[in-house]
Amino acid sequence: MAVRSSVPETAPAAAALSEAYEERKPPFRTVWRQHWMIYAMLAPAAVLLILFHLYPLWGLSIAFVKYSAFKGVMGSPFVGLDNFRRFFEGPDAFNIIRNTLGIALGKIILGQAAGLAFALTINEIRHTLFKRVAQTTTTLPHFLSWVLIGGVMVEILNRSGIVNRGIEALGYTSISFLGDPGIFPYTMILLETWKEFGWGAVIYLAALAGINPETYEAAAVDGAGRWARLRHVSIPGITPIIALLACLSLGYVLNAGFEQILVFINPIVFSTGDILDTYVYRVGLLTGEFSLGTAVGMFRSVVGFVLVWLSYWLADRYANYRIF
Amino acid sequence: MVEERRASDIIANSIIWLVTLLLVCLCVLPFVAVIAKSLSSAEAVRTNQVNLWPIGINLDNYGFLMREKAFLGAFGVSVARVTVGVTLNLAVIALTAYPLSQDHLHIPGRTIFKVVLVFGMLFQGGLIPTYLAYKSLGLLNHFAVLVLPVALNIFFAILIINFFRGIPKELSESALMDGANHFQILFRIFLPLSLPSLATVGLFAAVTHWNSWFDGIIFLRFEEQWPLQSYLYNQVTMRRLEGTLMSSQFHGKTDPSFLKDATPEALAAAMIMIGSIPIMLVYPFVQRYFVRGLTLGAVKG
Structure with a gap:
């Protein structure tokens, strides 16, 4: 006691x-x-x-510096910003930056829209088994490497592949998805969207599952049909997560997808398919222009860092999200 | 949910099912086409007859790969990489996450550590500085280059930190009072409580290791050291670009009469399938863990 x-x-x-x-x-x-x-x-x-x-x-x-492997960094002559100038004044810079931004933005916009649309669609399915099978099959490509996906896609998208045979059977001329500079970037955007839409939907589905079922019931009692419930319950319910992903996507603006592009790129489509990362790899590492490659890589790292940092700041400010 | 059995609802349901079914087919059929090709006779593949169903079913392509030393070696490297890599990942993550989650303890220097950690996650030196750094560390052409530099996966570590933060601090405080040390608290209290979360992160880490290929091709000079995905990049992607799909690689190593019957395309298809099968087989059973992984970090302390 x-x-x-x-x-x-x-x-x-x-x-x-x-x-x-x-x-x-x-x-x-x-x-x-x-x-x-x-x-x-x-x-x-x-x-x-x-x-x-x-x-x-x-x-x-x-x-x-003007790097020479024999002299090392300290022994190589200092050249200031010459390497950056060489890239930005060179013939490739405009194309590469345009390709990087274009492909990345296309992937962000189409990818988010596809994931959201798929989540809203599959959320309407009541049949548990079908829903689960659909989710498993559509998320699977996310977990396979671009080397494997590349192998599969080249098989079916090449001139004699199953897709083009289908197109020809319908009476149209075949399309060079991977060998036409005018089409290549769109193929990249579509393939990325194909690979990721199922996985992209998962986070929206988790948010949709968090909406109180009573809200739907109340809406139905008030006479709201399917569209009305979608517009006035489902979408408002996941607006915070849409806002969050929109904020975070800013961090991906320079991220056009190095591994994907590297798997599919070929000299015919350099003009529209070459991005910052593949350029650094090819010019820097493969042809041994270390200084130029490092300069371009540094430009990408610094701008990328600022963008990601900004995206975290926006997410914290407008979507109440913190990584720590 | 209130069920309405009106005509418009039935139509809406049908459309939803149809669209979903179409998307499922869009995801599955490319793989079906590749499986069909890998199982078809060389003649059918060469004359481009195979669509979604194999013609002249046989396992010759797979049998050929099972006898191909380079392929089996690459598979072995991948298995070793996943085993060693994931073990390292989990060990480092658990050790790092515990101190950074114990916010109530006064640990000088921890804030700086966190800042460097996040900076390390967001800012990379880029390809060439990384390459030169690994070179000067003596990691090039060594298996360790596949597992050591990625041993600390900062993103996964932050997920586990946030999970550890959800464990009530009273647990560790009372254990400290009773004379337990931090290692005992981590191993006897935190790890048992977070096994499902660690398993989730382990699965993600395993997939990441299994799928990595770029580090192999740039940091390892000798092909026999390459993991499967790097090997496939070389065999499937590079040889397609060179327009000489595998002809030189396989020539002279096997029975010429067999080679006459094999087509590079079908062999490539079989390789792609073997590279995908481990994930395809395991994924449906562990999918829920992956989905949980997305919300793992959402736990706020």
Whole structure:
């Protein structure tokens, strides 16, 4: 009994004590003695961060020199912003930036619209098994690599592939989906949308599942038909998530999809298919123009970082979202 | 939900089913076409007769790949990569997430660590600085280059941090009072409570490792070190570009009379299927974990 009665007396005292304790900020020696294991746990991540995220940043200095592998970075002559100038004043810059932005924006807009439309469609299906099968089959392509998808798509989209045989059977001329510069970017946008619409729908479906069923029932009682419920219950219910994804998509504006383009690109479609990432890979690594490649890569990294940061800021401000 | 059995509703339902069915076909049929090709006779493939159903069914292409050392080797590298890579990922994630989720503890330097972590996730040095860094670290042409640089997956780590934050701090506080240390709290309290979440992240990590191919082709010079997806990039994508699909690679290694019967296209189809099958087989059973993964980070402390 005595122990019990002492609890309410000491609890506030303990709380006050711990508050004072926190305010005082104990010396590091005390923290270390109590919590050195916390630092031990963080050690692997710290090493990995330093080796694989911070240390490579040193290599950005290559962008400002005329790099020669024999002389190293310090031995190579400093040229300031010449490498950047060479790219932006060169013949490729305009096309590459246009292709990157065009393909990326196309993918963002079509991708979000397709995911949303599919989620709203499949949400109307009451048959559980059909709904589940539809979700499994449409999300599967998201989990296959572009190498595999590329192999599949080249099989069916080439001149003698099943798609073109179908088109010819209908009496039209076959389409060169992957070998015509005028068509190639659209093929990329459509293939990305094909691969991702099912997965894109999942997040909307999760949000739709969170809408209180009573809201639908009340709407139905008030005489709202299917369209009315879609327009006045479903869509308003997921507006926050639409807003969030719209904010975050800003971070993808320079992300035209390196692996996809690399799998499908060929010299015939360079003029409309080459993007910043493939350019860096080809010019920088394959032909060995390290300085030019690093400069272009740095431009992409810095602008990309600003865009992602901005998208997080917007998401925090307008959609109440934080990564931490 | 109130069910209405009106004519307009039946029409609407039919349209919804039809559209969904069409989209399902759009996702499935490309793979059916490739499976059909991989199972068809060489003659049918060469004369371009195969559509969605195999003609002259046989397993020759698969049998050929099962005897192809380079292909089996690449498959083995992929399995090793997934096993080692995912183990490393999960170990580092668990160790990193625990300290960063214990916001009530006063840990000097933790904020800086978080800032660097997020910065590391959002800002990459780019291809060439990365390549040169790995080169100077002696990682090039070594299996470790496939698993070490990606051992700390920051995005997944943040998911688990947010999940750990949902675990009441009273649990770890009382354990500390009772004399447990942080490692004991992590292993005896946090890990058992978060097994489903860790499994989810592990599955995502496994898919990521299985699907990665670009790191293989740039950081590993020798083809016998490549994981399956890099090997497939070389065999299927590059050889198509060169217009000499596999003819040189396979020549001389096998029975010439068999090679006469095989077509590169059908072999490529079989390779694509073997590369996809592990995911296709496992995915339907673990789909719910993946879907949960999307909402994992949404838990707010």
